Amino acid sequence: MSEFIKPEQIIVDDFVLKQIPGTPKFAKEIYDIFTTDSATFKHWFDGDMWKSVDEVERYYYDKSQNNDPRWKYAMYGIFRNNELLGEIGLSGIDTKNQTGEIGYWLKKSARGQGIVDKIMPTIEELGFEKFNLRKINIWCDNDNIASYRNAEKNGYKLEGIQRERKLWSDGSVHSTAMFGKLKSEYKKTL
Ligand SMILES: CC(C)(COP(=O)(O)OP(=O)(O)OC[C@H]1O[C@@H](n2cnc3c(N)ncnc32)[C@H](O)[C@@H]1OP(=O)(O)O)[C@@H](O)C(=O)NCCC(=O)NCCS
Numbered sequence: 001m002s003e004f005i006k007p008e009q010i011i012v013d014d015f016v017l018k019q020i021p022g023t024p025k026f027a028k029e030i031y032d033i034f035t036t037d038s039a040t041f042k043h044w045f046d047g048d049m050w051k052s053v054d055e056v057e058r059y060y061y062d063k064s065q066n067n068d069p070r071w072k073y074a075m076y077g078i079f080r081n082n083e084l085l086g087e088i089g090l091s092g093i094d095t096k097n098q099t100g101e102i103g104y105w106l107k108k109s110a111r112g113q114g115i116v117d118k119i120m121p122t123i124e125e126l127g128f129e130k131f132n133l134r135k136i137n138i139w140c141d142n143d144n145i146a147s148y149r150n151a152e153k154n155g156y157k158l159e160g161i162q163r164e165r166k167l168w169s170d171g172s173v174h175s176t177a178m179f180g181k182l183k184s185e186y187k188k189t190l
Contacts, residue, residue: 010122010126012118012119012122013118014081015078015079015080015085015115015118016078016079017076017077017078017079017089017119017122018077018079019076019077020060020063020075020076020084020087021060022057022058022060022061022062022063022064022065023057023060023061024053024057026057026060026077026084027053027054027056027057027060028053028056029084030050030056030084031050031053031056033107034048034049034050036108037107037108040108040111041105043140043141043143043144043145043147044105044141044147046166046168046169046170047168047169047170063075072092072093072094072095073089073090073091073092074089074090074093074126074131075087075089075090075091075103076088076089078106078110078119084107085107085110085115086104086105086106086110086115087103087104087105088102088103088104088116088119088120089102089103089104089123090102090103090126090127090131090133090136091103093127093131093133095131098132098133098134099133099134099135099136099137100127100131100133100136100137101136101138101139102120102123102127102136102138104116104150111146116150117150117153117154120150121154124136124181128183128186133183134182134183135181135182135183136156136180136181137178137179138150138151138156138179139177139178139179140176140179141166141174141175141176141177142161142174142175142176142177144177148177151177151179152179154181155181155185156179156180157179157181157185158177158178158179159178159180160178161176161177161178162175162176162178163175
C-alpha cells in the first residue's frame with residue numbers, strides 16, 4: 001500500500017526545505033522553470049517534463065493531499081529567501097526492503113553553488129535515521145555529468161551501468177548509472 005510521508009520543514013544553512021504547495025502560483029513558477037531551462041534538463045527525462053501549468057498544479061496538489069498512489073516519497077522544495085530553487089528528497093521508499101532513492105533538481109540559476117551537496121547529508125539522515133533505510137540509491141543517466149558528480153562527491157559507490165536502459169522519443173538510447181550507499185557506509189562518515 002502506498003503512503004505519503006508528509007515532509008516537515010527542515011532548515012539547512014540558508015535553505016528552507018518544505019513541501020511545494022499545489023497552488024497556481026507555484027505551478028506556474030515550476031512550469032516556467034522547466035520550459036525556460038528545458039535544454040538544461042535534457043539528461044533527466046524524455047521530452048517535456050510538463051505539458052501544462054494545470055498538470056503541475058494537479059501533481060503537487062495530489063502530493064499535498066496524500067493522493068499520489070504511486071509510491072512513498074518525501075520530497076522537499078528548496079527555498080532560499082522565499083525563492084524556490086529546486087527540489088530534493090527521497091522517492092520510491094520501499095519499507096519492505098528498506099531502500100529509497102535520492103532525487104533532485106535545481107533551476108539553472110541555482111546550479112554550480114554546491115546546493116545539492118550541502119543538503120544531501122540532511123536527506124540521507126532522514127532516510128537512514130527517520131525512515132530506517134538500509135540503503136539509498138542514486139540512479140542517473142550515464143551522460144548526466146552533474147548528477148554523476150553529485151553522487152560521487154557524496155560517497156556513493158558506482159554499482160553498475162545498466163546499458164541502453166531507455167529509448168527516448170527522439171530515438172536516443174540512454175544507459176543508467178546506478179549508485180548506492182549503505183547505512184554502514186553512511187555511519188562511517190558521521
Ligand atoms: C543535477 C543538478 C541538480 C546538479 O546541480 P549542481 O549540484 O549545482 O551541480 P553543478 O552544476 O555544480 O555540477 C556538479 C559538478 O559536475 C560538473 N559538471 C556539470 N556539468 C558538466 C559538464 N557538462 N562537463 C563537465 N563537468 C560538468 C561541474 O563542474 C561540477 O563539478 P565539481 O563538483 O567538480 O565542481 C542539476 O544539474 C540539475 O538540476 N539537473 C537537472 C535535473 C537532474 O538531472 N537531476 C538529477 C536526476 S538523477
